[in-house]
Amino acid sequence: xxxxxxxxxxxxxxxxxxxxxxxxxxxxxxxxxxxxxxxxxxxxxxxxxxxxxxxxxxxxxxxxxxxxxxxxxxxxxxxxxxxxxxxxxxxxxxxxxxxxxxxxxxxxxxxxxxxxxxxxxxxxxxxxxxxxxxxxxxxxxxxxxxxxxxxxxxxxxxxxxxxxxxxxxxxxxxxxxxxxxxxxxxxxxxxxxxxxxxxxxxxxxxxxxxxxxxxxxxxxxxxxxxxxxxxxxxxxxxxxxxxxxxxxxxxxxxxxxxxxxxxxxxxxxxxxxxxxxxxxxxx
Numbered sequence: 001x002x003x004x005x006x007x008x009x010x011x012x013x014x015x016x017x018x019x020x021x022x023x024x025x026x027x028x029x030x031x032x033x034x035x036x037x038x039x040x041x042x043x044x045x046x047x048x049x050x051x052x053x054x055x056x057x058x059x060x061x062x063x064x065x066x067x068x069x070x071x072x073x074x075x076x077x078x079x080x081x082x083x084x085x086x087x088x089x090x091x092x093x094x095x096x097x098x099x100x101x102x103x104x105x106x107x108x109x110x111x112x113x114x115x116x117x118x119x120x121x122x123x124x125x126x127x128x129x130x131x132x133x134x135x136x137x138x139x140x141x142x143x144x145x146x147x148x149x150x151x152x153x154x155x156x157x158x159x160x161x162x163x164x165x166x167x168x169x170x171x172x173x174x175x176x177x178x179x180x181x182x183x184x185x186x187x188x189x190x191x192x193x194x195x196x197x198x199x200x201x202x203x204x205x206x207x208x209x210x211x212x213x214x215x216x217x218x219x220x221x222x223x224x225x226x227x228x229x230x231x232x233x234x235x236x237x238x239x240x241x242x243x244x245x246x247x248x249x250x251x252x253x254x255x256x257x258x259x260x261x262x263x264x265x266x267x268x269x270x271x272x273x274x275x276x277x278x279x280x281x282x283x
Contacts, residue, residue, distance in 0.1 A: 043085075053117065061125070110160075131149060182204060183200060235253035
């Protein structure tokens with residue numbers, strides 16, 4: 001997918017950008033940029049979109065997004081802790097003359113994988129928390145060395161998961177990218193509505209049939225499948241993070257029928273909501 005292009009700038013004494021983002025919630029919409037981006041989540045929870053993937057994020061979430069890969073982080077529960085994350089962005093030219101050296105072969109391989117987006121295991125991410133904290137205030141040379149240490153650790157010691165699926169890579173016009181933003185935001189704010197498909201079709205000035213064709217072409221899945229996955233993702237997040245009853249969580253994630261919620265959840269997770277919650281309580 002193609003999304004809104006964002007310009008990433010650096011200061012005169014630095015060849016890459018490091019910033020600490022702090023706010024009540026994420027503001028950035030679906031966007032891309034020609035820089036690599038590494039995001040470490042210090043605080044907050046929600047859902048992240050990378051390419052055509054949709055996953056929960058929480059403290060310790062660590063993701064590498066490749067050049068021109070569209071992405072967006074959405075804070076779902078604004079009553080939770082405010083957002084704080086460390087974001088590192090760099091141009092391809094930063095390491096271009098180094099990547100063919102034998103010492104950097106693992107990093108080169110990692111950057112190649114980033115064209116699909118890469119998430120890293122929690123244990124490795126947390127082990128690098130001090131490095132992400134230090135890099136925000138270090139002088140230029142130490143900052144560069146810390147970035148190399150982080151990338152080397154991720155390339156040689158972490159467990160990774162590719163995020164975007166095999167169907168990822170369609171080019172969308174600016175108008176179509178704008179539609180994607182509208183869809184993401186409208187679903188987030190109106191998940192309880194029973195006629196989401198019709199409402200979104202009208203909001204985008206499309207017939208239901210045209211909307212369904214656009215959605216399938218863009219997301220590589222039907223609107224119904226996407227909504228079910230979204231609801232289960234929200235429910236999973238609440239089962240882990242709250243003490244709400246299973247029935248209340250089913251309702252808050254958009255299901256009005258508890259037995260239907262149980263069937264859907266068990267179908268996606270191969271276990272009941274109660275067992276899913278117990279697994280995380282026992283960690």
